[in-house]
Amino acid sequence: MDLPPSTNKRKLKISTGKNRFVRYGVPFLLLVVGGSFGLKEFQNIKFKYFRNTSVSPEVMAKYGIDMKKKGEVTLETEFEKVKQIDIDNWTNIRGPRPWE
Template sequence: MVRYAPFARPWMQRSLFRVGVPIFIIVIGGSFYLKDFTKLRYKYRAQKQITPEDFEKIMGVPMKKKPVNFEEELKKAESEVQSDYTMIRGPRPDEPWTAYDTMKKERLAEKAQQKAGKIPA
């Protein structure tokens, strides 16, 4: 056990001194410790982001500009899905996979013909 001076003994037994002072030191010391991180935050916050035009000026590499129109993309996706989609009933566990197998064979045959150049893609 640590021996304290007689006048310090009552102070050391109080919870304010045993708990409060270390917490106070951690809070105050933590702010000094985190000072470097806050400096970094504000240092890099002042930098602006580079726009594609600025990047082209600085690096000399042209950036591809691709305008996106969501309605056109949606119509394109819908047409792709509708033209390629066929409704096939999935087989039950005790049934053979004949419909699925025939569909698979047809698609493989179409792909082979496209690769051969007989059917335009």
């Protein structure tokens, strides 16, 4: 003998209210899985519309910024500059404090 449909709904409502997985686990899983898909879509939009253009030195010179040429700065040239610095003779100088 089947119960009337309203009784089945009541039983389902009571059972889901007491079941902790349905009450807490399912929304958490939906948040985790849905969040990952949402982040994926936002990242795709970000990379799709990201402006990836190089700036020429002539354009930057127009705005007053001096850019170095690509071959001018290398790791080896910077290392040579650091090697020439005297690190053995130095004095500790205390910086000024705002109240001094």
